[in-house]
Amino acid sequence: MxxxxxxxxxxxxxxxxxxxxxxxxxxxxxxxxxxxxxxxxxxxxxxxxxxxxxxxxxxxxxxxxxxxxxxxxxxxxxxxxxxxxxxxxxxxxxxxxxxxxxxxxxxxxxxxxxxxSNELQEAVDAEIENLASLRRVLADPDRILDVGRELARSVPLTVMGLRISVSLAEYFAYGARRIHPDVRVVTRGGSVAYDALLQSREAGGTWVLAFAMPRHAKETLSAVRAAKAAGLRVALITDQALGSLVDEADVAFTAGTGSRLVFDSYAAPGVLSAAILQAMADADPERTQVRLEKYEQAAEQYDFFLDY
Structure with missing residues (x-):
């Protein structure tokens, strides 16, 4: 220091x-x-x-x-x-x-x-820089495509996000459920997370997608280690390129977070999540099409959405 x-x-x-x-x-x-x-x-x-x-x-x-x-x-x-x-x-x-x-x-x-100074505009400018950095990373999409294929094959697929990362995990899981037959979300740490991870592995799951945004919780690291101990592989989305969480993960993607306001903002992690969902959809286009069509039929049958 x-x-x-x-x-x-x-x-x-x-x-x-x-x-x-x-x-x-x-x-x-x-x-x-x-x-x-x-x-x-x-x-x-x-x-x-x-x-x-x-x-x-x-x-x-x-x-x-x-x-x-x-x-x-x-x-x-x-x-x-x-x-x-x-x-x-x-x-x-x-x-x-x-x-x-x-x-x-x-x-x-x-x-x-x-x-x-306009702190709100500065926060937007910082997020634009984060997105520009992510754009450079996605110039070579091979890693995203590879992980998308692995996540698509994992049935069930576990998505994990604790504390502030819950929102990103829920967003990803919501989209993944439209194109994947069995998506499970872990948003609580400790023994609850360990039980869920064990059940996922015993049911045939092979991968966990974990979100770890700052401030990084110790329970997230413990849950990642529990997933590895259970025999699951871990894909990590975080804001850091180095550290104990990255060391534990099988593959890690870095997306910067906005830190100019009292609470962080997540433009780049959100776009990265959508890119991985796209890669999952492209990995099994027939399954994706069938599931999306069934969802649209259900949405129409049960009148999910407003008509404008």
Whole structure:
């Protein structure tokens, strides 16, 4: 973890005139973000970080009590936030923020004419970057097609997502059930997950598709290991290219998550999920067509949807 001096040097390094290129035009908000160093912050810590960005000229001179009250968190939360960035405490973080705030107040070249930052648009921009990265990955679709074939052959097919990853697992399972005869969803960890995985393997299943979005739960790692111990292979969709979850998986796909807002957004993992569903559909086109036609017949018979 970087020292206070290293963190301050990081901020100073992007002060105009210190580096060439984009760093020379970095806004005060971007210079504050540099202090965060790309760390994965908790939702509560993101609230503090966003307040510092949005109210820099004021926040850089607040006491820890004042900052905690303004953000709506406890003083220990502010201290832990500063420590997570590598500072000895909040005073050291404030010391790093103040020169940036003063440059903004003085109307330095990097802040003149700067538009009020729109965190919602910035969140969209970050997701666009995630999708662009995914597009480059999908330029070679062979791995997606291979996994799609394996998942299509696994009967039953288990889809697993715990905690925040439940929504992605449910989305994938909803689509997979339209084209696959037996899809089982695991959304609870512990012994419940272990039982479900064992039953899936005993019923003839060979693969699990697991979602692991941040913050990565220990119970997800335990469930992945349980799946491997039961004799199942694991395809993993996550936001990281390295780590213990990736090490345990038989095949892993990386899709970045949006982290500019209090809670993550999942544009790229959603598109990646749809791509794998497409690969599953293409792996057995006859079964896919039959099942889709039956579903449409049922939808019409039982009047599932609104007619516009």
């Amino acid at each position: 970087p020292s206070d001096q290293q963190a301050r040097a990081q901020a100073a390094a992007i002060t105009p005139g210190r580096r060439s290129g984009e760093a020379e035009t970095a806004s005060p908000a971007d210079r504050v973000r540099a202090l965060f160093g790309g760390r994965r912050l908790s939702p509560g810590q993101r609230r503090i970080a966003q307040f510092l960005i949005d109210h820099l000229t004021e926040a850089a001179f607040l006491s820890i009590t004042e900052l905690a009250e303004r953000v709506g968190v406890s003083q220990p939360s502010v201290t832990r936030f500063a420590s997570s960035l590598g500072f000895s405490g909040y005073p050291a973080l404030r010391e790093a923020l103040q020169p940036i705030a003063l440059s903004a107040v003085a109307g330095s070249p990097d802040s003149r004419g700067e538009r009020l």
